[in-house]
Amino acid sequence: MKGGTKYFLSLLMVIMITNTYAQNSQVMYFMNLPQNHLANPAFRPSNAVYVGLPVISGINLNVNNNFVNFSDVIMKGQSSDSLITFLHPDYDVDKFLDKIKKKNSIEPEASIQLLGVGFSVGNSGYVFFDINDRINGNLVIPGDLFKLALKGNEQFVGDKIDLTSLRGGMKYYREFGLGYSKDFTNRLRIGIKGKLLFGIAGASIRNRSLGITVNDDYSHTLDADLAVNISAPLEVYMDKDHNIDSVVFDDDRFDTGSGISNFIMGSRNKGLGLDIGATYDLSDKIKVSAAVTDLGYIRWKKDITNLKSKNQFKFSGLDITDVVDDTKTMEEVGDDMLDSLKNAFEVSQSGNPFTTWLPVGIALGGSYKVTNFFSAGLLSYSRIIGRQMRESVTLTGNLNLGSSLSTTLSYTIENHRADNIGAGLAFRAGIVQFYMLADRIPFMWNKIVDDNSTIPLPACWNTINLRLGMNLVFGNKIRKKDDKPMIMVE
Amino acid sequence: MSLFISVMMVILGTGCIKETYNMNKLSEDVSLSPDFAIKAVKGDISFSDIVEQSDTVVYDNNNFVTIVITRDSVFYLQSPDFSFLNNFITPGKSVYKESEVEYPNPVYYAKAGEYQISAIMETETIDLDIEDALSHISGSVLVADPKIRLDYSNSFTYPVEMTLVAKGRKDKDTVDLDMAPFQLSIPGAGQTDISDYILIDKNNSSLPEIVSLPPEEIFFSGKAVMTVNDENVKLPDGRIYGSLELDVPLELRMNNLQFADTVDSFMDDGDGEDDISADDIENASVIITAKNEFPLEASIEMSLFDSKTKAVKSTIKADKVISAAPVDSNGKTIIASVTESVAKIELNKDFFKWADTADKIIFKFTLNTTDNGSKNVRIYSDYKIDFSAALVLKTNINIE
Numbered sequence: 001m002k003g004g005t006k007y008f009l010s011l012l013m014v015i016m017i018t019n020t021y022a023q024n025s026q027v028m029y030f031m032n033l034p035q036n037h038l039a040n041p042a043f044r045p046s047n048a049v050y051v052g053l054p055v056i057s058g059i060n061l062n063v064n065n066n067f068v069n070f071s072d073v074i075m076k077g078q079s080s081d082s083l084i085t086f087l088h089p090d091y092d093v094d095k096f097l098d099k100i101k102k103k104n105s106i107e108p109e110a111s112i113q114l115l116g117v118g119f120s121v122g123n124s125g126y127v128f129f130d131i132n133d134r135i136n137g138n139l140v141i142p143g144d145l146f147k148l149a150l151k152g153n154e155q156f157v158g159d160k161i162d163l164t165s166l167r168g169g170m171k172y173y174r175e176f177g178l179g180y181s182k183d184f185t186n187r188l189r190i191g192i193k194g195k196l197l198f199g200i201a202g203a204s205i206r207n208r209s210l211g212i213t214v215n216d217d218y219s220h221t222l223d224a225d226l227a228v229n230i231s232a233p234l235e236v237y238m239d240k241d242h243n244i245d246s247v248v249f250d251d252d253r254f255d256t257g258s259g260i261s262n263f264i265m266g267s268r269n270k271g272l273g274l275d276i277g278a279t280y281d282l283s284d285k286i287k288v289s290a291a292v293t294d295l296g297y298i299r300w301k302k303d304i305t306n307l308k309s310k311n312q313f314k315f316s317g318l319d320i321t322d323v324v325d326d327t328k329t330m331e332e333v334g335d336d337m338l339d340s341l342k343n344a345f346e347v348s349q350s351g352n353p354f355t356t357w358l359p360v361g362i363a364l365g366g367s368y369k370v371t372n373f374f375s376a377g378l379l380s381y382s383r384i385i386g387r388q389m390r391e392s393v394t395l396t397g398n399l400n401l402g403s404s405l406s407t408t409l410s411y412t413i414e415n416h417r418a419d420n421i422g423a424g425l426a427f428r429a430g431i432v433q434f435y436m437l438a439d440r441i442p443f444m445w446n447k448i449v450d451d452n453s454t455i456p457l458p459a460c461w462n463t464i465n466l467r468l469g470m471n472l473v474f475g476n477k478i479r480k481k482d483d484k485p486m487i488m489v490e
Numbered sequence: 491m492s493l494f495i496s497v498m499m500v501i502l503g504t505g506c507i508k509e510t511y512n513m514n515k516l517s518e519d520v521s522l523s524p525d526f527a528i529k530a531v532k533g534d535i536s537f538s539d540i541v542e543q544s545d546t547v548v549y550d551n552n553n554f555v556t557i558v559i560t561r562d563s564v565f566y567l568q569s570p571d572f573s574f575l576n577n578f579i580t581p582g583k584s585v586y587k588e589s590e591v592e593y594p595n596p597v598y599y600a601k602a603g604e605y606q607i608s609a610i611m612e613t614e615t616i617d618l619d620i621e622d623a624l625s626h627i628s629g630s631v632l633v634a635d636p637k638i639r640l641d642y643s644n645s646f647t648y649p650v651e652m653t654l655v656a657k658g659r660k661d662k663d664t665v666d667l668d669m670a671p672f673q674l675s676i677p678g679a680g681q682t683d684i685s686d687y688i689l690i691d692k693n694n695s696s697l698p699e700i701v702s703l704p705p706e707e708i709f710f711s712g713k714a715v716m717t718v719n720d721e722n723v724k725l726p727d728g729r730i731y732g733s734l735e736l737d738v739p740l741e742l743r744m745n746n747l748q749f750a751d752t753v754d755s756f757m758d759d760g761d762g763e764d765d766i767s768a769d770d771i772e773n774a775s776v777i778i779t780a781k782n783e784f785p786l787e788a789s790i791e792m793s794l795f796d797s798k799t800k801a802v803k804s805t806i807k808a809d810k811v812i813s814a815a816p817v818d819s820n821g822k823t824i825i826a827s828v829t830e831s832v833a834k835i836e837l838n839k840d841f842f843k844w845a846d847t848a849d850k851i852i853f854k855f856t857l858n859t860t861d862n863g864s865k866n867v868r869i870y871s872d873y874k875i876d877f878s879a880a881l882v883l884k885t886n887i888n889i890e
Contacts, residue, residue, distance in 0.1 A: 074511060082515050089521035089888060152524030154882060217779060218529040218880035317532035317878050325539040444508035451514060459508045 025062075025467050026394040026414075027424040027437045029365055030377040032406040034118050034471050035435075037128050040277035040291035040363060041179045041191030044126040045118065048475030050433075052116025052130065058469035060111045064390075067104040070446060070457055072096060093150050100143045103165045107385070109136040113469065114174075120475075124183035128193070132177070136359065137170035138385050156214040163211050167386060169204040171356055173197050173298055175273065187281040192274070197358075199269030199298040201232040204356050219316035224345055228307040229354040231269060231300035236307065241339075242346040244307070271298030273358055285369045294358040301353040313344040359385040367398070374399050377408075390414075394422075394439075404428050412439055422465075428473060436468040520889040523772075527882045536874035537784075543871070553871040557738040561616075564640070567714055567730040571609040606717050609730075613711040621706040624660060629747035629856070634866045636701040636738045638690040642674060645683045646716055646728035650674040654690075654712045658705030665703060669695040674714075674730065701738055741821055744786070745863030750854040752795065755845070772884040774837040780812045780877040781830045783823050785860040785867035787814035794841065794848035802852070803844035808835040812875070814860040814867075821868040 029039045034050035035058055036043045052058060075091070077084040086096040111134040118128035142165045147155065174197070181191030208225040215221065230236075233250040253259040273296025279289040318337055322328035328336075360383070367377040377396040382389055392414035399407045405427045412420040424437030442458030449455075537555065541547050548556045644650060652674055656667035667690070675686040692698045700708070714730060793805040813831040815823040859867045 070511075071509070074516065076509070077515075077517060081512060082517060083511055083513065084517045085520070087520040087522065088517055089519055093523070150522065150524065152526045152885075154525035154527040154884075157527055214527065217878065218527045218777070218882070219878075220528065315529070317529040317880070319533060320531050321533045321535055321539065324533060324535050446508055447510040449510060449512050449514075 025424075025437060025439055025465065026379050026381055026392060026412055027396070027408050027410045027422045027439050028467065029363065029379050029381075029394075030367055030375065030396050030398040031408050031424050031426060031435075031437070032400045033426055033435055034116065034128075034433075034473065035113070035467075035469070037118070037126075037179060037181070037191065037193070038275075039293065039361075040279070040289055040365075041128075041193040041275045041293075042181050042189050042277040042279045042289065042291065043191065044120075044181055044189075045473070047118075047433075047473040049119040049473070050116070051472040051474075052113050053470060053472065054114055056470050058111070058113035058116065058132075058467065060109070060467050062109040062465045063107070065104070065106040067099055067101055069459070070448075071459065072099055097147060097150060100146045102143045103388070104141045104143060104146070105138060105388070106141075107136070107138045107390075109134075111135070116471070121180075124189070126181045126191075128177075128179045128181075130175075130177050132175045133172075134175055135170070135172040138168065138359075140165050140167040140388070142166050153212070153214055153220075156212075157218065158216050159214060161212040161214065164207060164209055166210055167205055167207050169202075169356065169386070171199065171202045171298065171358075173199045173202070173269070173271070177273075177275070179275065181277075188278065189280075190276075190278045192276045195273030195275070195296060197271035197273050197296060197298050198267050199231060199271060199300050199302075199356075200264060200266060202269070202298065202300050202356055203228065203230045203232060204354070217316070219314060221312065221314045222341075222345075223312040225310040226308070228305075229300070229356075230305040230307075231303050231354075232305075233263065233303055234305060236305050236349060238347065238349055241342055242348065243342055244347055266302060268302040269298055269300045271358075272296050277363075287367050287369075289363070289365045289367075291361075291363045293361040293363070295360055296358045297355050298358075299353060299355050304351045304353060306350045306352050306354065308348045308350075309345045311344045311346075313341055315341070357386075359383055373401055406435075408437070410439065414439075431472050431474055433471045433473045434469075435471075436466070438467070439465040518890065522887045522889075523885060524887075525882070525884045527880060529878055529880045532878035534874060534876045536872060537869065538871045539874075541871075549871040555740040555869045555871050557740065559736040559738075560733070561736075562733045563731070564614075564710070564734050565611045565712060565714075565730065565732045567609045567611070569727055569729070572607040572714075572716060573609070606715055608713055608715040611710075611712040611714070613709055616708040616710060618704075618706060618708070620704070624704065624706055626749050626751050627747065628750075629745060630863070631702055631704070631742055631744045631747050632866075633698055633701045633738055634741040634743070635692055636697050636736065638697060639735045639737070640688040640690060640732055641685065641734070642687065642730060642732040643683055643685045644674045644676060644728070644730045646674075646730065647676055648716050648718050649676060650730060651715045651717075652688075652712060653715075655710070656700070657709045658700035658703050659707045659709070660703040660705050663703060665696055665699045665705075667695050667697060667700060701736075702742075740869035741866050742859065742869075743863045743866050744857050744859045747857040747863075748854060749857070750852065752850050752852045755794070755849050755851050770885055770887050771839070771842045772886050773839055774842075774884065775882040776835040776837070777880040777882060778811050778833045778835070778877065779830060779880070780833075780875055781828060782812050782875045782877070783815050783825060783828050783873040784812075784869070784875060785815050785817045785821070785823055786812070787858050787860075788812045789856040790835065791852075791854040791856070793852040793854075794844045795850040795852050796844075796848045797850050803848045804841045806835060806837060806841055808833060811835070812877070814858065815873075817860050817865070817867050821866045822870065823867075823873060 025039070028036050032046050034045040034047065034052065036045070072086065074083055074085055076082070077088070078090060084091055086093060111132050114131040114133055116128070116130040118126060121127050142163045144156070144161045145163060145166070148161055153161065175195050176198075177193050177195040179191060179193030181189060183189045206227040206229070210224050210226060211222075213221040213223075233253055235248045235250055237245045237248065239245040253263060273294060275291065275293040275295070277289065277291030277293075279287055281287050315337070318330070318333050320330070320333065323330050323333055362382040362384070363379060365377060365379040367375045369375045375398045377394075377398055379394040379396070381392050381394065392412055394410050394412040394414075396408050396410040399405070406424070407426070408422075408424040410420075410422040410424075412422060414420055420440040421443070422437070422439040423441055424435070426433060426435035426437075428434075444459035445456045446459050447454060447456055538549070541555075543549050545560070546558055548558050550556065640654075650673070651671050653671040654667065654669055656669070658665045669690055672688055675684050677684040690697055788811050789807075789809045790811050791805060791807045794803045795801070796803055810831070811833045815825075816827045818824050859865075
């Protein structure tokens with residue numbers, strides 16, 4: 001493997017695996033953290049100035065899957081220390097399939113805050129600027145695909161193996177955000193953040209229709225209306241029959257530092273984004289807030305590959321009429337059928353720019369100040385990814401002692417689970433503020449051991465969400481009359 | 491407040507180990523039980539797809555199918571082939587040969603009177619070369635109305651009586667034609683030759699029974715007797731030439747006509763390895779859907795046979811895999827009344843168990859015409875069968 005490729009892959013690995021920090025942390029919403037303007041640009045911290053140090057100010061990983069846990073795949077066998085998989089003869093695979101949903105999604109997200117700066121302006125204004133490298137993906141696997149693989153197609157007779165929900169996408173982009181928030185009245189504060197986006201690599205699957213109808217007579221009708229758009233250093237080679245022959249990663253461009261730089265710093269895939277939010281004090285104790293984040297798009301123009309296939313094909317058995325009248329052999333009939341299938345789903349390739357949309361977040365929150373230090377919060381957070389919507393509701397208890405200590409304990413109903421307990425902790429030592437928070441704390445862990453290693457894994461990993469970082473913060477005194485922070489500090 | 495902080499501390503500090511998974515103890519056994527169903531083959535096959543029209547297979551204007559077998563020079567008799575019979579018709583008269591003249595123009599002279607001369611046709615054996623095929627066939631088939639048209643040309647001016655002897659043989663069974671002698675036409679005044687024909691059919695022979703055997707061989711012989719009534723007349727040169735055309739219109743009835751054959755098992759390629767493991771397959775079904783315009787129904791029996799132990803290990807039976815089409819009073823299919831039939835052939839676990847060891851498969855097809863062969867049916871070239879075969883496979887695949 002060439003050095004450039006190693007670097008690229010290593011970078012991807014760092015982004016995708018090592019770093020942990022959530023884009024849409026519900027726990028962060030009610031904390032006194034400079035980063036909470038990511039959740040609602042109307043929020044401002046109690047510090048007058050903050051500087052997020054490159055890379056370490058905020059790193060994030062957020063992985064959601066809505067269908068399986070480790071214990072669903074590997075479980076205890078009949079003897080106490082034996083292990084079996086869900087495919088073991090002693091295990092009823094139907095139990096596994098019971099956990100499979102119609103749409104099974106995996107949504108990994110990661111980001112690194114390369115730079116973050118925020119400072120107060122005037123009586124109530126607050127300006128923030130940040131640069132984030134963000135990578136997010138989503139993969140939706142239709143439940144029917146699992147059923148087909150594990151139980152065969154006979155169960156679908158008279159029905160359709162509906163794979164229309166099969167969807168996937170990945171975006172790696174850099175975000176330059178500049179925001180401003182201000183009190184417009186004594187009660188109302190509005191914030192807005194404009195974002196300039198530069199896509200680095202992206203891919204999306206547009207699936208308008210995909211499925212196999214298993215007719216009552218056991219014939220099969222395949223229909224597909226699929227398009228795959230890629231913006232990445234890949235070359236897709238087609239054969240003479242317009243079928244994909246090979247996909248080659250163009251690693252030559254990563255042989256030199258300038259090549260790597262051109263890739264990482266590329267600006268041809270431009271996009272725009274917008275966050276907008278508001279807070280409103282209903283009373284001295286009750287505050288409501290709302291925000292729409294990541295409203296935007298990226299127009300991909302560099303290294304474009306579009307692959308498209310649309311057609312319908314009915315397979316109702318090999319037609320042996322020609323074999324009977326001795327004009328063809330059975331092998332020729334089989335080859336003809338395969339050719340027809342290939343031709344029906346001929347792939348067309350082009351290089352047209354395409355657009356991907358950011359997953360929009362919608363937050364509606366409210367907090368009730370029990371004491372000057374303690375408040376209770378309720379947050380509804382919705383995320384729209386393509387045609388899917390994720391909804392979560394979070395109840396929090398928030399303890400905020402200025403910027404010295406901010407903690408939150410949360411209970412979230414999300415991702416088909418109602419046992420998400422989260423917590424956040426931020427504390428300040430001098431000008432350095434450390435924070436760490438998780439929407440779901442894995443109370444129960446599994447220990448995976450083999451001859452060489454021991455790996456702890458959360459017993460339930462549907463949602464893995466962790467955010468941590470370090471800020472430099474300056475000034476903690478907020479002017480009482482003119483500034484309306486979300487958390488009142490005395 | 492203190493409660494909140496306490497809860498926070500408890501939550502943050504109470505992660506515990508739920509389970510320990512020792513991956514060294516992970517079983518690698520894998521079992522999958524997918525059930526597959528797929529339409530494997532289909533076809534829309536007419537009679538004319540299977541049997542092309544030719545000199546032997548003829549379709550008439552209504553597409554009715556007739557099998558035609560022609561044979562030239564069934565007999566060719568000339569004057570030298572005839573010899574005198576002792577039965578002088580007019581007692582006291584004698585016939586003598588005046589001189590020996592070399593063939594082909596011997597000259598016979600006769601004294602006045604009436605006498606007979608005859609020619610014997612040597613027995614000809616027609617081997618239809620279907621003995622092997624017929625050895626697999628049992629049951630009865632009756633072809634309703636076969637015909638032989640015997641065309642001849644005769645230049646003798648004296649009456650000739652032909653006796654045709656034909657016999658069909660299938661194994662030890664023989665059937666005689668049982669046809670009465672017949673008179674050939676003779677040339678009229680001014681004619682040197684006359685062509686005519688004799689029709690042999692169910693009305694004057696047992697031809698349908700011969701054809702329905704069906705015969706492996708047909709023995710064919712005959713005799714021509716010419717009656718001469720003249721005195722001191724030089725016998726003319728003459729000859730009798732005959733050819734035949736056998737027409738077998740496909741109007742027939744079959745009752746439990748069976749075709750059985752033993753073939754090498756295609757499920758055992760002899761490599762000593764299990765091609766199909768009984769453990770892998772719970773059961774399988776072949777579902778045959780057919781819209782059959784032929785007035786024929788078919789049943790199938792398939793047996794796994796172990797030639798070492800000479801034992802049938804497992805047998806699969808499927809009655810009426812294809813149903814016969816209904817026919818009208820003429821034996822022709824009523825197309826509008828043809829319906830789709832569905833038949834299921836079950837292949838059970840026992841069958842697959844023996845599929846590995848049995849080296850032969852015995853196939854037995856049983857055919858019946860409409861209404862169990864109780865009425866004649868007619869076969870037309872535009873009859874077709876629209877069929878498909880689907881495979882439903884219930885598997886149980888274990889990988890260790």
